[in-house]
Amino acid sequence: MTDAVAATTQRPSSFGRILRAIGLLRESPIGIFGLILVSFWVIMAIFADVLPIRDPLAQSAPDLLKPMFSPAPDGGYYWLGTDDKGRDILSRLIFGSRLVLFWSTLATVVAYLVGMLMGVAAGYRGGWWDEVLSFIGNIFLAFPQMVLYIVLLSQLSPESPLGQVLAEAGFSKTVAKGLTIVLAIMLGTAPQVMRIVRGIVLDLKTRDYIAAAEVRGETPFYIMIVELLPNARGPLIVDACLRMGYVTIAIAALGFLGLGLPPPDPDWGKMISEVRGYGPMGGNAMLWPAVAISSLVLGLNLLADGVREISLRD
């Protein structure tokens, strides 16, 4: 009896569990392909400083809008060509992956935290909690997301009260803008997460272990955080992968629209809009950021598909 309890309570370390999850993913070739795509960009982002690439901000006046494999003055090559200010596209893409991954991860995590808390409260508490939280959610869901982002970002400029608070807190212009974008994305995404979590919790709360916890006299807060949320994680992991893809698209799209991070940071979306006006001359410089963003989002979507496929199997 005690042995059985010990066997079930002893779980492998978290690192071991991650390795096992990747091992499980082996059964889904699509998922593995997604994982490779995502890992590629994560590795590029981590090692951007170490890689033998040019300074992403260094401009070179004689080398504007060069095609792929053009020789550079320093004896090397512009492997992917240069943009309209003579900057190396490859290194801009690699350093850009840092921005894209950092801000979209942060925005997804923040949106998820808020959405999960709202969802679990609405689902478990029910009644007025549910009515009020769902109504708040519906308000933000009524906006087409991009319109919501444009509305918020147009008004939350550096001169706005929020902008001033962020500036006084010592954040640089870029970080302040990034945090504003995170806030906008959170308002647009958290209600969607809330809906999903609420649905799952409505199903889970009739289970015996919730009743047991209630009988034990646990507080609602404990039940929500310790009993409900960990058990809702299965479908949420799949959704988080997809959601991160949407957030990545949204952040890059805001960059493309000129509402994202301020120049000269190499934001993938902005890289496209900067050379959009040059016609066929800018074709090469426009193509690579589009390939980069598509590959990252495709990776996230395939990873989500792989995880779903495996979780449905057992």
Next chain:
Amino acid sequence: MLVLAARRLASMILIMLVISVMLFVFFEGDKLNLAMRVLGPYSTMEGRLQWLADNGYNRPLIERYFSWLFGFLTGDWNRSAQFSAPVLKFLAPRLANTAILAGCVFVITVAISLVLGVLSGIREASLRDRTITVISVLTTSIPEFASATFLVAIFVFWLNWLPGSSSFSSGFSWVELILPVATLVIYNFGYYTRMTRASMAEVMSSQYVRTAILKGLPYNRVILRHALRNALIAPFTVMILQLNYLLSGVVVTEVFFAYDGYGKALVDAAQYGDVYLILAGAMVAVVVAVISQFISDIGYTFLNPRIRFA
């Protein structure tokens, strides 16, 4: 059914009212900031105060809200600072342009995804199903501005078949509409297809379809008369609801192709700080989105007899 519709209508109007209050306070709550936005950053403080007094901004916020709401409902959307023209007059033709774009996209997307979804849902896990699923995951992973880039690279820069911008500078032209429509269809059809496929696959494994096949009805007849009619209920609702997402993509696509529509106007206004134009634009988007949600709810009830007669 009528009671349900009335309740939905009431909650829809409530949501729109709450949103209008929020938007109003968000944009017009700080009136000095508003005056700065409208008159420009180099206007004098006296000028701004004078402008506020002249335009009745010294009334209480609640009173101003109601007069703004009345103005919005009667078509007085204030003047755009950027274009020095009434917002409604400026926005109306652009909304019409966007309606053309979104309408074409919607019809084409629905047609493609119904056919593909049904074809792949009829026989699950077949090669055809696998292929269609992979294609639809692939296309939904490419954001609009990226697929627009690919399309322009191929059809404009390389093959030189189509114009790269769609500003309608020499009047309306179908040729200029092709690339924006294609961009949006490519991004959107995957999701609809997967919805239709899931719904069709579910119906195909139901008891009544099996009964129909077993009693010897022709296969085509079972698909068209028994399966399709039930399989299309769920996708219908989703497709109307997706109008909301379609609008998000429309904004990006319009900017990419310099298409003179609602989305481009909104982005230009956001960069300029044209408060009244953004405010009116946001209201229009919300009204369209909420009404489409309402239609989707009512349509679902109407199409699904199990709910209609309950």
